[in-house]
Amino acid sequence: MKEYKYKINGNEYKVAINSIEDGIADIKVNNTAYKVEIVAEKKKAAKPAIKRPAVAPAPAAAAAPVAPAGGKETGVKSPLPGVIIDVCVKVGDEVQVGQKVAVLEAMKMENSINADRAGKVVAIKANKGDSILEGADIILIG
Structure with a gap:
């Protein structure tokens, strides 16, 4: 015992x-x-492993955002996992570089998510109250 x-x-x-x-x-x-x-027995490990959700790799870092050729749309991505508490734009809105497009709550802090390029909002991929992962698209700019 x-x-x-x-x-x-x-x-x-x-x-x-x-x-x-x-x-x-x-x-x-x-x-x-x-x-x-007992559903599953956990094995003891020397160091606890931190499990993170699988996320598609981020594109290679560039010195400045570059508009895609041929009018293709690009996403404004979440920099960390969290909950969307506000989406500040609508489909069809014109946005400028640095304009706030959403507010993300992560680690009990509000984070403004800004457009990384100018263009027209063609889709909103995350809504208020959605939980999102790091690297997930919030909006698409065309």
Whole structure:
């Protein structure tokens, strides 16, 4: 039998693991018995690995934004994962370099997302309240 003490949100819990058989653990939490199904057992690692969502690689950095040839559209991308709390433009709006196009909340901070080139908004890819990943398009400028 293994015994552990946990403190969760200021509450202390005494956990005793009596046995584990066929993926079912017989445990007691504060002297109340439970049968717990083990879904997946995690292996111990020397250093905890930080898992990040897979994101398409960002284009190679350039000294200044370059307008695409042939009138193709390019996206204003999210610089980090977060939640869109405002989209400041509509489809058809003309935007200038540096103009605020959206507001992203990340790590409890509001971040203004600015257009990296001038042009016309041809699509809005993220709406207010959407969770987005780093590198995801917020709007497309044509």
